[in-house]
Amino acid sequence: MIEAHELTKVFDGFVAVDRVSLDIPAGSVLALLGPNGAGKTTSVRMLTSILAPTSGTARVAGYDVVAEPERVRASVGVLTEQHGLYERMKALEYLDFFGRVYRLGTDATRRNALSLMERFGLMFALNKRLGEYSKGMKQKLALVRSMLHNPPVLLLDEPTSAMDPLSAKQVRDAIIELQRDERTFLITTHNLTEAHQLANKIAIIRSGRIIAHGNFDELARQFVGDPIMELRVNGVLNGLAKDLSDLVTVEDSGTDWLRFRVADPAQTNPAVMRRVTGLGVDVVTLSPVSRTLEDIYLQAVKEDEGDAADGNNR
Amino acid sequence: MATTAKPLQTALPQTSPRAKGWRETLGNALIITRREVRDSFRDWRIIGPIVVLTFLFPYLAQFVASRFTTFVADYGAQIIGERTIPFLLMIVGFFPISISLVIALETFVGEKERRSLEPLLSTPLTNTELYIGKTLAAMIPPLISSYGGMAVYLGGLLFGELAWRPQPMLVVQIILLTTVQALVMVTGAVVVSSQTTSTRAANLLASFIIIPMTLLIQVESVIMFLAPDAESPSGITALWAIIIGMITGVVLLLRVGNAIFNREELLGRTIDQLNLKGLIVRIWRYMRAVDESGTPARNLIEWYRRGVFGSVRRLGPAVWITILVFGVAFLAGILIGNMPEWRLNLPQEASMDGAADVITTYMSVPRQTGALMFIVWQNGRILLAATLLAMFTFGAAALVLTPAVYLILGYIFTQVYLAGYDPSFVYAAVFTHGIVEIPVIILATAAALRLGAVVTKPPTGMTVGQAWTAVMGETLKIGIGLVIPGLLLAAFIEAFITPQIVMSVLGG
Incomplete structure (x- = not known):
């Protein structure tokens, strides 16, 4: 149209x-x-x-x-x-x-x-x-x-x-x-x-x-990367990040939560869940961390500013 | 709060593939006019003066005319009183139309300032429809007031104690003058206000309209008092000339207005701030014959080839129009020269000895160089004046000032021929250097004409400002590359060679 x-x-x-x-x-x-x-x-x-x-x-x-x-x-x-x-x-x-x-x-x-x-x-x-x-x-x-x-x-x-x-x-x-x-x-x-x-x-x-x-x-995906998932468990993590290291890269963590980035949640999340439950850890939630349009907008503008500055320096 | 939406009716197909007819254009324009006029009549600041000027002021003027006529008649100056009456009729008509300027500035730039113009520009109306609609809207209320005021004034005089019986043609002339003055002011206001973004700026620029109009009114007043044909049943000749001149001005202003009143100009341009530096840079760019890749001409030959001759080619119809006007002026000179009342009583048998003596004296003293500079200055200042005036008269002045020379030439040739002289010395005196000078003057006049006229119809895809800048650059190129060298060469021939040729023709 x-x-x-x-x-x-x-x-x-x-x-x-x-x-x-x-x-x-x-x-x-x-x-x-x-x-x-x-x-x-x-x-x-x-x-x-x-x-x-x-x-x-x-x-x-x-x-x-x-x-x-x-x-x-x-x-x-x-x-x-x-x-x-x-x-x-x-x-x-x-x-x-x-x-x-x-x-x-x-x-x-x-x-x-x-x-x-x-x-x-x-x-x-x-x-x-x-x-x-x-x-x-x-x-x-x-x-x-x-x-x-x-x-x-x-x-x-x-x-x-x-x-x-x-x-x-x-x-x-x-x-x-x-x-x-x-x-x-x-x-x-x-x-x-x-x-x-x-x-x-x-x-x-x-x-x-x-x-x-x-x-x-x-x-x-283009500006703030692959989706970030947040896993919350009942109790403390107790070395869980290390146990998941072959499946995902943990980007951040707290006492009872950790965040990791996945390219393909449909494939990776079930594997993570299987691993966690197999380790006997009770999962409270596994959910995507919401990303706002503001994050995307600011990142896009920032990247473009960087490109423009590079262009000027060259 | 209701949220149930009813199906909306879709608009009718807007335009057929054919071009719009004038009826459709006028119909659409009148949609705008009706709204604007209604809006004007809701504004007491417009209605107040209109009512006063329609009913009160004419009555006052009629009272003054009546008393003044009686007063001056008591002292034997009846003619002054009689000529005051039509003068006041003109004033009664002029005051209300001065409001048209206010309305025009308000409807054009006021709407722009209030940001209500863009929704209108987003509609399917064409630029011309918007322009006509708004121009009519600015003219109708003041003209109604003006005609009404004149009717009240005339009624008072016709049926009052004076029982004045005017020359009908003079009344027609005053009505026509009033109408074309309103048109000039409104069309001028459109040009001003379409290029500004605030009513303040538009009001300041409006002095360029109101001052010439006031001066014109003064000239008209003097004519009405002093014209020898003031009692003529066919009206005052000088007023007819003013009416025709103003109609020409209106036509040109309408063209400029129509060219300027377009969406691109209205939303993209302002002249609130004059960017002189930017203007000079752009003109300089055109002068250096910068090509599409941004490269200026690398040497003089390329500058002439790409720049100067390219500019000459783009003069196009301006050259032919100039040649035509020069030809017409020359023929007019011949015609006038043949009229018995304009003929010179030259002696039938004249001796050329005197002329030969003058030329011999001239050639015997070393003053040819001074003569050369004088000739260049003489021709140069006429062409410069024509160019400068052309810029403010849409090119018209270029076709008035320089052709006058050819009118005189035609007249002189005729007198020489009619007196029975051998015309060969005149040919020698004119054409020896004229072979260079005449084409140069034609080129310069055509360039001045194009420079003035380009604002009335800028090339497609160019705004008025862009077109004027480009043509200014081209005019300068022609001036520097051809006209100045041409004038120098012609002056050299005229100072050093023409006298020799004339002498040989005279048998010296």
Whole structure:
């Protein structure tokens, strides 16, 4: 649904986006992560046919971003970094305006608008001027605007920023529901927990380049290594680490626990369990140590910084 | 809180493969216009002045006109009173349209500042639709106010105690002037505000629009008071000239606006800070004929081959337009020269001895070098002025200043021919050095034209700033590589060789 190949954008000699390639199939969510100024917004603007790529190609919803910009923009819903509402208008009037712009028809606009306003809990504010809306309400209305024409592709920049936890959950639920309905999402966010929750795939962009791309497990393996398992026993370890040394490399241990890294848990863990129980040690738990997207993100950025420094030194 | 989602209706197919017709474009533009106008009418800061200027100010102006006319008539200066009436009509029309500048800056840069522009840019509307929609939105409320104010003023005069009966064509001229002035201000404001990111910066730059407009109003006022054809049923000729000039300006500004008002420029460029160093570096890069791999020309021959002649080739239609305009100017000179009222009464049998004496004297003293520098300076300053003015007139000045010389030449040739003189000495005096000078002037004029006009239609894939920088670099290359050497050579021929040829033609 979104295919970008070597997308590059140069502003007066400054490379804002450098050969970015993405492939986001229909019904999936890609979280685009990266520090401020990494090129996320510029990438989204190119995929929305707002900015023309300096080089590279991209197709969104089957349309070429350079050759068919109006069709691309008709097929995407965009939530911009700033909500950008017209504050003297009322919600329905505002949505009617965008409905006309998207040539949705009066009845369809009204129907979609009310349905989305209801979904996001904004019905009570239909007749309020947008200037009177709270920050979170404005963000939700901007989301309603982006979904108004029921686009197959949604490009959302920080969709839950400025929202209270309940509102943020409403938005996440909406994304999950629409994803089931084969909608495709590209979300740029600094909220890593949310990205982990929503995204099928994650891309990390830094200095305009994609430095990591894959699903969570792939990225975890790439940047923080093989999964780490934690074994807790009843009592003390009493030399257990040594007894397991031919099976696994113990990385850390305490009085009643130890951690080891495994490339293939399905093969190794049963062997460990057999060895431990054979030694007469009671196992309390054998579980994976959770690794967060934050660990992966920080490690990816750190490695890229190291690569950049090496490149500069050379 | 309801969470049950109803199926959403999908948008209609946005664009058919065919190009959009003007009706569709205008229809889409009017969606923007309606919203913006409604928004403007909700703002008391806009509505307040509009109401005052539509109803109160015209009434006041009508009162002043009435009293002033009576007052000056008591002293026998009735004509001053009569000419004040249309002058005040123009002022009544102008004040409300000055608001169009405020609205234009607000709707363009204000929206950018409030970050509400990007959602609009993310819609399927084309750049042209957005541009037309916003331009109309900035014009409609002030023009309604302006026309309304003029109607109130005229009504008061027509049906009041003065029972004024204006020249209908003068009223038409004032209405036209008001409309094109509004268009100039709005189209100018679009150019300014699309390149800035804050209303403060836009307001500062707006002085580049409001000051020339105020000066123009003063010129128009003087014309309305002093024009000898002020009572003419076909209107004042000078005002027609201003109207036509301003319409030309509007067309050019619309082109610039349409070129500048695009998503790339709006989101990628600002001129809030002028990066002079960066600009000079880029122009220098173009001047050195840097190729795609980043290598500048290695020697003079390569610089000429790749840089200068490449730039000349890229002048393209500008050269042909210049040649055409020069030709037209020359023909116009011939036509004017043939008009009885413009003919010079040259003696039918003139002796060329006087001319030969002058040339002999000139050649006998060693002042040719001074003459050479004078000729270079004379030609150079005209071309420099044409280039500088072209930058601020979208190239138009280039096609006014230099062709004037050819108009004069055509006129002189005609007078010589009509007087029955042997024209060969004129040919010798003009074409000996003209064989070098004329092509050089054509090149320089074409380069100035391109430099001024490039902002109205930058090449595909280039922003206005990039295009201007590139063309500036190319203009400098042509100037240094061809025009200056060409002018020096032509001046040398004119100072040292032309007099000899003329003398030989004269039989000296």
